[in-house]
Amino acid sequence: MSIGLYTTAQLRAIEQAAQATLPAGTLMQRAGRAAAKWIDARLGAARKVLVVCGPGNNGGDGYACARELAARGHAVECIALDESVTDDARDARAAWQRSGGRVLHELPADRRCDVVVDAIFGIGLARPLAGGYVEAVRWIESQAAFVVALDVPSGLDADRGVWVGGVAGVHADATCTFIRAKPGLYTADGCDAAGEVVVDGLGVDAPEAEGALSEPDQFEALLVPRRRNTHKGSFGSVAVVGGGLGMVGAPLLAARAALRVGAGRVYVDCIGAPDLRFDLAQPELMFRSLASLAEIDAIVVGCGLGTDDAAAGALAAAFERSVPLVVDADALNLLADGSRFSGAFEAHAAGRVLTPHPLEAARLLGTTAREVQADRIGAARALARRTASIVVLKGAGTVIAHPAGRWWINATGGPALATAGTGDVLAGMIGAFIAQRIEPVQAALAAVWLHGRAADDHGGDVGLVAGELAVRAADLLARLRGKDAQA
Structure with a gap:
């Protein structure tokens, strides 16, 4: 069965339709659970994991993923690059902290980890990475850890597969993408940025796409x-x-x-x-x-x-x-x-x-x-x-x-x-x-x-x-x- 490819505009419409029938935060919880399940199955025994969270819903996915990974026995810490700006992301961060999870506010210079989860920016990024976000990307790129991006590697245009504004972002070993696959993961810079791509539909229905992966x-x-x-x-x-x-x-x-x-x-x-x-x-x-x-x-x-x-x-x-x-x-x-x-x-x-x-x-x-x-x-x-x-x-x-x-x-x-x-x-x-x-x-x-x-x-x-x-x-x-x- 071929994999359909959906643009950001199409995905937003699909997501909004699903959210209208679900309790608040449901899709974020499902995304975190799906990513944690894949990471746990892919990497096996308990690992040290650092989750780098941005201010939006991608960061919220990161907090949800952290909570699920911790529940599976992994040693997890989150790094907050900024304050959460959406209700769902704030709720996910609060749930992580209520569960006993730590939130760091600076990139650690001395922590070694097995896995880094990139949850800085998802499909909503419209401006080039700048300031502390560029520093965070460089930090991730410097790690000898297995890098997993949530939804899309931070900095990548999900529709076109190019770096937004020409500023290179995260090169992941794997990308757990949600609801449906994005074309940018499979062409241009996306071919090098995404690594292995895993798609989880989060139980959401979608109309047939005009685009698809060739199979x-x-x-x-x-x-x-x-x-x-x-x-x-x-x-x-x-x-x-x-x-x-x-x-x-x-x-x-x-x-x-x-x-x-x-x-x-x-x-x-x-x-x-x-x-x-x-x-x-x-x-x-x-x-x-x-x-x-x-x-x-x-x-x-x-x-x-x-x-x-x-x-x-x-x-x-x-x-x-x-x-x-x-x-x-x-x-x-x-x-x-x-x-x-x-x-x-x-x-x-x-x-x-x-x-x-x-x-x-x-x-x-x-x-x-x-x-x-x-x-x-x-x-x-x-x-x-x-x-x-x-x-x-x-x-x-x-x-x-x-x-x-x-x-x-x-x-x-x-x-x-x-x-x-x-x-x-x-x-x-x-x-x-x-x-x-x-x-x-x-x-x-x-x-x-x-x-x-x-x-x-x-x-x-x-x-x-x-x-x-x-x-x-x-x-x-x-x-x-x-x-x-x-x-």
């Missing part, structure tokens, strides 16, 4: 084991168009990936090396011009394409074909170059998946990469609407957006993917899945998830090369299909 249940059509009575024509044909001067490797990586993840036939149109007719490493590939292919099920265009006149002609030829397109790399840069392709782009009605990195997305949106990164979800959704295309905005917490408004964040993958050619592999995988008659949005979700998970299976953040990815992804897909067949 295999969103591409189940791809996981159905193949029938035995099939042939290569059953699984589609992909044409990969690219390979300008000096960039022949890019379309080869895409084409090899398409073959590995199940396309029946894969053709390569390498515009910068028209005499290339054979791939010694992958002899199954066929080298033909796009114009010579009468029937094709998907086209991947842009990998190493270049931006010269020959590249522009190749892109125009791709738009003339009434088949789904995966538009990557230099093809995106050509599209961003004024209105040169606007008519052909709008006339193409067979479905498109655009796979930009932040700078390519910025060029298409007429903005900067910095602005795209400041709101990755907003940028991906805006580009999907503007282009009437599925958009895969690559990066930490890749965002997949549908022009109708739905969006997803992919939580697989990491810095091992930060090497040349991995984007070409992804484009080839998407094209292969589309050729196998998987809906384009499912094809994008599947390829991004498998691509990232294959990198995770590498087991480290360096040393992976793009050519290994497709083999790992194919093995992973086979394992998933095997599990599905046994279910």
Whole structure:
């Protein structure tokens, strides 16, 4: 079951509706209990715990968590960075003190602890951390303890995953988030800040979200084991168009990936090396011009394409074909170059998946990469609407957006993917899945998830090369299909 992602505004509405039917402070008590239960189960035997509490309801969650941890046998102290400013937080602090709990008013210089609980600020933070709060964050960051953030790491924008005002906050080992998951925990700076994310709904109902985490249940059509009575024509044909001067490797990586993840036939149109007719490493590939292919099920265009006149002609030829397109790399840069392709782009009605990195997305949106990164979800959704295309905005917490408004964040993958050619592999995988008659949005979700998970299976953040990815992804897909067949 996929995890829905909710914005701060949506969560406030959900929380207010729940509070209208519950006694005061109930959600805070539930949050404290949920966090304490997880910490106790995760870390086991009695621990020394310091809970750093801010002035608002996040601080109240901290006092409630402290009381529950103490009841479970842990040695707990709270640090109050300021006076509590909400009724629920004041009540939680008073309950902690009535139970015999200590409240410190200064950051201890000499206390060693096993766990630090960050309960300074939650989703309500609207200004950059400053003054004593910055000092508190630095103190937390200096500790050799296991850091658990309540709801979101302090300083993080829960919607966009960036540090509020550019001021870095808490980097947690784990985040216990409440009611529903927040998108900012899974993209941009949130990928490094949140650590392991645990979601507790606190018994609160919520409407279906527009956004979700990408999971295999969103591409189940791809996981159905193949029938035995099939042939290569059953699984589609992909044409990969690219390979300008000096960039022949890019379309080869895409084409090899398409073959590995199940396309029946894969053709390569390498515009910068028209005499290339054979791939010694992958002899199954066929080298033909796009114009010579009468029937094709998907086209991947842009990998190493270049931006010269020959590249522009190749892109125009791709738009003339009434088949789904995966538009990557230099093809995106050509599209961003004024209105040169606007008519052909709008006339193409067979479905498109655009796979930009932040700078390519910025060029298409007429903005900067910095602005795209400041709101990755907003940028991906805006580009999907503007282009009437599925958009895969690559990066930490890749965002997949549908022009109708739905969006997803992919939580697989990491810095091992930060090497040349991995984007070409992804484009080839998407094209292969589309050729196998998987809906384009499912094809994008599947390829991004498998691509990232294959990198995770590498087991480290360096040393992976793009050519290994497709083999790992194919093995992973086979394992998933095997599990599905046994279910």
